[in-house]
Each structure stands twice: as C-alpha cells, then as structure tokens.
Amino acid sequence: MNAHTGEARPAPARGPYDAVVVGAGHNGLVCAAYLAKAGRKVLVVERRQQVGGATTTEEIHPGFKFSCCSYVVSLLRPWIIRDLDLPLYGYEVLPLEETFTPFEDGSYLLRDSDPERTKRAIARFSPRDAEVYKQFGQKMAELGRLVKPMIDGLAPDPLARNPFEILRLAKFARHVRGQGEEWLIGNVKMMTMSAVDFLSEWFECEQLIAPMSVSGIIGTFLGVRSPGTAYVLLHHYMGEIDGSYRAWGLPKGGTGAIAEAIASAARALGVEIRLGAPVERLLMKHGRAAGVVLENGDEIAAKVVVSGVDPHRTFLRLVGEEHLEPDFAQQVKRFKMRGSSGKVNLALDALPEFACLPGAGPQLRGDITIAPSIAYLERAYDDAKYGAFSRRPFMDIVIPSLTDPTVAPPGKHTMSIFVQYAPYKLKEGAADWPRQREAFGDAVIDTLAQYMPNLPGRILHRQVLTPWDLEQVYGLTEGNIFHGELSLEQLAFLRPVPGWSRYRTPIGHLWMCASGTHPGGGIMGAPGALCARTMLHARAV
C-alpha cells in the first residue's frame, strides 16, 4: 500500500521533461500516464509522501486502513481502466449493492439488487411507489445514457468560434433533436428543478424521496429543495450504465489502491513520480509557464506544466494574480469552492447493530444513508446556512471491511462516514475548525447512536476530517471535494471559467487536468485523460 515501493528503483535520469504534472491525485496520474503512453517524458511532483491526493488509503490506526476521503468509486471511465490495464495493477471493485435507510420512528427501508425484494420493501410505505421505482430507474438510466457522451468527451462550447466547434455543436443539437420531446422536457426539468421536486413527480412517500434526494446534494452547498440539484441525481445513474464493468462499488484496498494502480501503470509507461516534493510556484518565463519551483528551491524545467490541483490553487497560488488578467482572476475567484462536507472514519472493535434491524446482515454491508426525512435534511442545511455544522447531519456510511477483509484485522471493522453539512466557513471563521473538530465528531456519533445504540462502545479509534483538514492535509481549497462545486453554473463549458473548459489556461504552456475541469469531480479520471488527449491533439507537448 505504500507508495514508496516505486521509489526504491534507482532514480531515473532527471529532465529535461516534456511535462511536469503538479499533484499525484488520480487525475494527475491518469494525465501523466496518457502523456507517457504517447511517448512523452513526464514527471509528477507530489507534496505528500504518497500518491492519490484525495484518492487515498491510510492506516490511521494500526491494522485499520481507511479510504480517508473518497470512499466509493462509481464513474471511473471503463476506457481508462482498459487503456491503462488497471486490473493488471490491482484495480478491483467489490460489490456494494444495498442501500439501507433507518427512520426516526424505528422503521427502515432496505433496497438491494433484487428488484422483487426491493419492491416489497418499498411497498410497506407505498405500494404505488414500489411499482414506479423500477420504471424510474429505467428512465434515469435512459437519460443518463444520452448524457454520457458528455462525460466521455469535451464539453460542447458555444463560446468557441472555430468551425470544428460549430460542427460539434451542430452534432450535439442533432443528437438532442433526435431524442424527441419527452427527452428534452425531461432534461430541462432535470436542469432546473430541485432534487425533491423532481423525485416528487414520481414518488409519494418521503421514506423513498428523502434518501434518494441526497444524491443531488453531495459535495454542494445546496439543500435538497434547492433548484438545480435534480441534475446531480443523474450522475448516480450514469455509474450503473457501465453495467458489467461494475463501475459502482467499493475499491479493494480502499480508494488509495486505485491511485496505486494508476501510479503503477504510469510508472510502467515511464512516468517519474517524485513524492514529498511540494511545489511553491510556477516557473514563469516571458509570461509563460516553463516549469515549477519546489518549496526547497529546486527548479524543474519542462515544456509544459499540467496542474492537477484545483483552479483556485492553480491560479491564485501557483501562478499568482500578478500574472493574470484582472478579469480572469476575478472569474477564478468567483468559481465557488465552499466545501460543505467532512469525513469521520472509525476503527471498530466489533460490528455495531441497528436498533431497528439487529444483526450483521445486508443492512450493514451496503450503503447506509442517514436521511430520514426531507425536513431533517433541510434542517441540516439550515445549520450550515448560518455558519455552523449540522447538529443532525446527513450521513452516507459504508463498512468496507465487511466486503474487503484486507482493510481491518480479522473480526474488526472500518466504518467510513461521509458527513454533510460541515461548511468550510464557520461563523467564527474557518480557522475555528480545529477548536470545533471534536464537537463535530461528537455530533456525528451522537446522531448515529440514535440508530445504532451500541456504536459508541465499539469505537477503537476516531478520525475526524473537517473541510479545514481537507484543505490543510489534502490541499483541497476550502475543503471542496470536487475542486469546485458541481452545480450547473459550474459545469461543462463553464468549468472552471467560461471559455476555458478545454484544459487550456490563459497562461501559455499551463494546462489543467483535475476535477476543477470538465466533466468534474469524483474518481472519474476523465478530466485527466481528456486533458492529455487535448494536449496531444494540439501538439502542445
């Protein structure tokens, strides 16, 4: 699991490099691998002592390995898995099929891969919804499939004037027209409605709407009733289209194993990865990027620099405002980061039990969603709006050790809790997070203990990651897990700055390859691969 393994080899000859990639996150690594595959000489410099960025597995308690940040994989592109031969390097995805939602009144809903069982479970709340549920999934998969080309290619850009772009737009328009009215209406609704409103057009029971709506808010500073959140639901269904590829699931060995697999593939292609090498700033020559300057003063020259860090960090820190047009700098600043979530990772002595459904069955081995009602979720958002963490937050929980015994000692377990909302900007200021960190952790455990009374007694170790920690430790500006909110106004040709969605930047020889670019965040790899492809196509390197 240790990234040092690759460093044990004799140091390859240094420079001159065709490209230096800043940050060994999964996108930086994917980009580097594709560039190396095309014969370019690539160096990746990483601040931390391990690869992966937020795609990381860390042994924070002896014998317990955690996907500290990202914890499931859903959208890693199958063509990237194929191109880079990732299964050969240890990429494995294990099934994660159940979704369990306990409610405050002691009832619960368990959905799984067996449609009939799921239908019966939903029918206890609404026989009508039970019937519609499958149709809904089908419809979403259909919508998702038609939107999917968007995430596997460049974003159509109406701002661009060149003939190729107009051709591309015309093609897209034809594609849209070909889908018929219903599809268009469905899409416009998705783009404009809130997750709850959209789901309410299909379902009547809140026990279904509440846990389903949270897919629309993950990683955003929005509530389930905020307009625009319906669209994000679609991303959830896109992972399922890759069907047999099992895009959706638990990565074996934690998400860090994905980064390790990509890093191994990259090294095999000749990429050099230097760990513990924080970049202080870009090396600028005649207003263009010419390499990077490390914090220790080393200068590394390269024909191009590819930034694998978020847009804020790229432009406001590495480049520096003095090199930017004021207008562009302003737009970068407007790009919303505002992290809204945290992580609590628990090492457990034994499995906890739900009061509503005791035992160690399917209720524990899938996805556990603490989203008992719409009002609950809205109240959680209310806290955040006024600069506090949610006293009763929305949580998305997995216990990876139940499916992947390699991450915990026999009989012991790891629990990963994604928590929303935890606004980066507390009313006392972001710097107050270290003082509030444990109180935040307590709120999470207290809330969970309502459903799992024996949980607190089984905790061996607790790691609390607030947005502040995500920024300090992982370099995610304002703790935003997607390098900038995945809201409609920050997607496609608008990501990260209108006119600059094609991985290029106003700084010559500087490119962007990470989640802050199209098609966005999550362990998808598409930004990294599309960036490399665009660079090669443009003969930029």
Place this chain on the structure above:
Amino acid sequence: MPIPSPFHERTSKLCTSFRWKDWSGYAAVSSYDTTHEREYFAFRESAGLLDVTPLFKYEVHGPDAAALLSRMMVRDVSKLKIGRVGYSCWCDDYGKVIDDGTVTRLAEDYYRVTAADPTLYWLQAVGRGLRVTIEDSSARLAAVALQGPRSREILRAASDADLDRLKFFGATRARLDALDVWITRTGYTGDLGYEVWTDSAGALRLWDALVDAGRPHGIEPAGLDALDVSRIEAGFILLGVDYFSAPKVILEARKSTPFELGLGWIVDFERPTFPSFIGRDALAAEAARLKRGTAAAAGWAMVGLEVAWEALEALYESFSLPPSLPATARRDGLPVYDDDGRQVGKVTSHTWSPILKKYIALTSVHASHAAPGTILQMEHTVEFERRKVPAKVVKTPFFDPERKKRP
C-alpha cells in the same frame, strides 16, 4: 429427483434464493442469493465455502493400487509421493479422454480418486486380477471446498493441520473440531484454496466449524454459479461442457485426446515400472505427429479467447444499446470463425470476468488457429441478430494469482 447432500440442513436454510441445480443426482446450490456476485468475490477476496460432496470418490487400497491407477491414468501416479495430489485424465484404448479428476496418495498402498462421472466400473475393469480393493466412497464421504485468499487463516483457526508446510497439491490428515479429516490444497477456482474430506456423519460439524472460524474473515457460503465464473478464469475445463466423455458419444468428432484439451503436459510416457497405460500407443503416435508438426493442421486445441471490448461496445452502439452480457457464466456453444468467415472452432464456456474486467471464453479451435495473438471472430447475438465480434487467442489461465502456489 435430486437427493440432499449431508450439508443440506445448513445449505438449505442459507439458500434464500431457492436457486438449486442437479449435480450428479444431488441438490446443489446455484447461488445462495439472487445473484452470485458476493459469492464470487468471496472466492477472490475472502473465502467461499462450497459443498463438493457430489463429486464421485473412490478409495483404491492394496499392494497393486499404484499399478492399477498408473495403468488407468495418463499420468504416472505411482510416482506420486505420499501426501501428494495429482491432476490427471484417463483415456480409452484410442487415447480419447473418458474423464478427468484428482488422485491423492494417502498411504503407500492407498489412493483416493475423484471423478466427474461414475468410474467404479472402469476401475474394476482395469483392476481385474490385481490385488486391490476398490470402494465407491461417493456417499460415505462428505467434502467441502474452502477457496479464497483467507482460506488458510480459516483452516488454521479451525484445525490442527500444519498448513505452512502443506504445499500446492499437497494432502494431509488433520483434526478439525474432533473430526478426522483429510485436507488437500486443491480446488476448482484457481486461487489459494483447500478441500476438506470427512465422513458424512461429521458433515454438519465440519460446516459449522469452518463457518465459525471463517466469520471474522468474511467467509461466505458459495454456489455453483460463482464457481463456474472462477473456473473459467482459471482455465479449467469441465466434462460434459468443454469436452465429452469418449464412451458416451456417438460421433467420433466429439471425442478428444488429452493434447486437444490442453492436457498434454500430464501425459507421461516414461513408465519405469509399468510400460503401458491405456491409450498409450495412440497418444504416443499423436505426440510423434505433433513433434513433426503434421498434426497441427488436423488436430484441435483448447485455448482462451478475450473478446475485444471496444468492438463489442460498437456493436451494441449500432443498436443504440449499452453493451450487456449474461450475468452468469454460459455454456451455450458459439461458433468461432477465421477472417475468411470459415468456422474454425467453438466456444464452449464463456463469462464476463469481474476481476479482469474482460469477456473471456474457453474455446476449442483448429490447431492452426491456436497461436496466442491470433484474432478470431466469435458469434455474438444482439437483438435476435447474429453478429461477430473479434476476439484474441490468449494463454490460459486467464487469472493466476501468485497466492495460489505461495508456500
């Protein structure tokens, strides 16, 4: 009407899906849950526990036990050391394969044979006049396969066997929850794994002890659907699916020699004590032809095929569909063609491999098309239309983890 195995009291309670199939007259679980996926991943990530009692089992005792089995098997099992298992097949006079299985040497004059089909008649026929007793222990012995990376730790906790010294294809006696058992480091998943053999009377205790010891390691009961995917990944052929038993077929063309099944490596012509084995002359002639290269044009070869995913995706895209494959391993034979559209072979088993993320197939092709890297066209039906997708010949096993043989 299949009968219950000695583990039925446990397996039937766990099999909530009611998905059973007939395996040699026993009711055997296809998958405990509605899909076999968790069970498959147990084989590959933790440990799967599979009831293999329906295998046919024979005990061969006596001073001539080695002589009998060496005469019957293409492998010289008289060379097996005590506490070793050998995989072998056996042929008719014409060198055509009857069945395949394992032979375990439990003592100097005591062997245990497993087979896919009933074999008592053949053992008795070959052993006529020899000083042996042959017992059909199929019903007397219960057996489970414990397969997966955690299987060793589980057995270590459950038994007193010295597992660190039990090598790949080794066999040892052990005590397990006060039961006398034999443990062999064998299996049909191509992974680290063991098979445990004991008297049927102790079956439930064996099951319970393994499940208890396995709980902290994520043990899962596993059925035949998960096994089928695993064995294709491991490149293991199956009687009645990938080849047919010579005495049971009418057409000569349906019979196979060990060389045609990729089992040439076990044929042992060097017999110091027993100059001949059944089918020797025919196989020696074939081996000689192979050496001269003349059989290459006529014979068959068992190979692996990897379907080109991009082409499959493009094929489905032409129907405006996302690619979809059957959820389970399939045994429907599919024709395989060369570039000129001539049929050069048949796919006999195929599956999506969740761990390799590839669509793979065991395929019997003309030896002239068996070289690794050869591109063939495999039939694939989409929306009731028969089409072809390119597939590449590769070496088997498709999946071969280092842990399988690790000391």
